[in-house]
Amino acid sequence: MTARWPSWRTDLVISLVSFLGGLVLYAAGGWRMFLGASLWSGVPHWVLLVPLAVMAGCCLLRRVAPGTGEAIGLVALAADTLLGGSLGTALIFTQVVYDACVYGRPWLWRANLIGSVAASVLAAAVGVVAAGDWRGVVLGLVVALVAVLPTLTGISVRQYRDQARVQRLRAEQTARLAAWERRQAVADERARMARELHDVVANQLSAIAIHATAVLSAPDPSPQLVRQAVEQIRQSSVSGLAEMRQMIGLLREDGGSDDPATRPGLASLPQLVAQARADGLAVDLHTAGLDRVLPVSVDFAAHRIVRESLTNAWKHGTGAVVLNVDVDGDRVLIETDNALRPDAASTGSGHGLIGMRERAALLDGTLTAGAEDGRWRLRASLPVRHTEEAGV
Incomplete structure (x- = not known):
């Protein structure tokens, strides 16, 4: 699936959809939602589309440079706020903050958490002072929704991914350990079979070799000596074959090798x-x-x-x-x-x-x-x- 749909295409789609969504909100009147009017009189409202486009472009950096994207997004958000504040830019900024917490370095999500909480408290205090009423705390709630909430969501997703990665590594290690144990068991079984084969075959072959050597070493072996040696060779051969069949039978049976009657x-x-x-x-x-x-x-x-x-x-x-x-x-x-x-x-x-x-x-x-x-x-x-x- 990754080969069919590369990650950069996903980032491009997110950026385009964010920008188009911001345009829809802009067309529906979702601009200058915070301050109600621009700090600079006479500035046309279409200028708000510039920080919107910049904020949407920050989504292209969500994987390759999330920290840089968030820094640019902060500048775009500040410019948007000075121009009166638009809903679309603020919503896209939540995506940028989320991406920074998920894909950025560990220190980045920690800095986001501390900074967003501090900004929310400061905004609440400024809102109360500016409004002269406790209802001004709503400004802090807006900042919390824009910064704190996506930060907490990104941290949760990041921790989940980290845990999944750890579990995957443990599963791979378990699989490698199981494979090693299987190879070790096969090696042990081969060694055991080699030992059994040696015990069964070597003893009888040694006896055969000794009797054959005795006959061949005799300068003029008598027929009786030859017959006796051949009988011993035959007896050792028959005994070896019988034990070989017994060993093969035990290896073919499941659980039968522990029966005292067969060992x-x-x-x-x-x-x-x-x-x-x-x-x-x-x-x-x-x-x-x-x-x-x-x-x-x-x-x-x-x-x-x-x-x-x-x-x-x-x-x-x-x-x-x-x-x-x-x-x-x-x-x-x-x-x-x-x-x-x-x-x-x-x-x-x-x-x-x-x-x-x-x-x-x-x-x-x-x-x-x-x-x-x-x-x-x-x-x-x-x-x-x-x-x-x-x-x-």
Whole structure:
């Protein structure tokens, strides 16, 4: 709409309509309404059209220079008053004052308010003195109608526009914040899916790679060794595909991911250990308190950490690994310990450790892992009471 009808056209229309309205009032006898006669005798009444035209021209400055327009309008009003005063010029001046309060600088409407009130009081006093009667106060009322009333109207409109502008800015900020939160949620969801994908795929692929490397490294592998390795590779592949389908199913369901029956937990710890032993990792398991019912988030995170810790013990360590899973009233403690592999520094990408630390941090827990005194050690502590109180 603004492109179709520019603001300058609106100002031009207001100026022309004001001037034409003043001409109509002039033709109807609305001139020399205040003093009744000109201070200069012999001046023709059509001279009043000059301040009328100037006042109408001030409307063209309502947006670009409202202060200048009001100053010119004051001069035109003063000249009109000295010539006897016309109704049309006074009415157009109210528009000029209104525009100055709406479009001018903040100090301008304050100056208008103070000046118009002072002028009204002064005019009332002058009217009483000049008339010698209290009825002379009507002169102050006329000044109030011409100056104070449009000033108050302009201030109200300006405050309304300022409030609307503030609300619009707040709405834009809220929209930007909502967009940022959506992007952050998408990024968090991608990170979570990447972590789940790593936990599901990397463990099984690591087992496949180890068995394949063992067969290829053998100088003259026997058919029994090849068959055993192929069986382990097949078992790891089938297990990985099953877990992949389960993860995809959970991602497709709405609200189904919080069902304990569909999410693995410490109840499957024997199967994890059996799988690790079948893959060739000797595991010495020690457990306590596994009969306790854990929050779903803690149970799921503990399962993932145990699984990834066994994979890391396989990658970074050698020989038998001691796995300790202890559940008490305050926390779930997971510890692994085995001898450090000589070439462990160049093994793995580190995503598994990052994922485990993120899981522990989400539950306000801690996780440390690394080489220590020639051994590979991992220790994770997941609080239980905090998650129970939070309803997780």
